[in-house]
Amino acid sequence: MTSDNNNLQFPLWQYLNQPVMNPKVKLVLDPRRFVRHYRVELLERCFAKECDAKGPQQT
Secondary structure, three states, X not given: XXXXXXXXXXXXXXXXXXXXXXXXXXXXXXXXXXXXXXHHHXXXXXXXXXXXXXXOOOO
């Protein structure tokens, strides 16, 4: 996948703000691996959100 086909930018702020000494969270130093992990987590968060497709006016 090239950067031309990619809509998501590199999550630089999230990459730099990884918890370093937290034993519950694994530190990822490889940027490619971090992006892959970040996108999977982003997709999981999007799927977990509650979505009302009908809208409030339709029941």
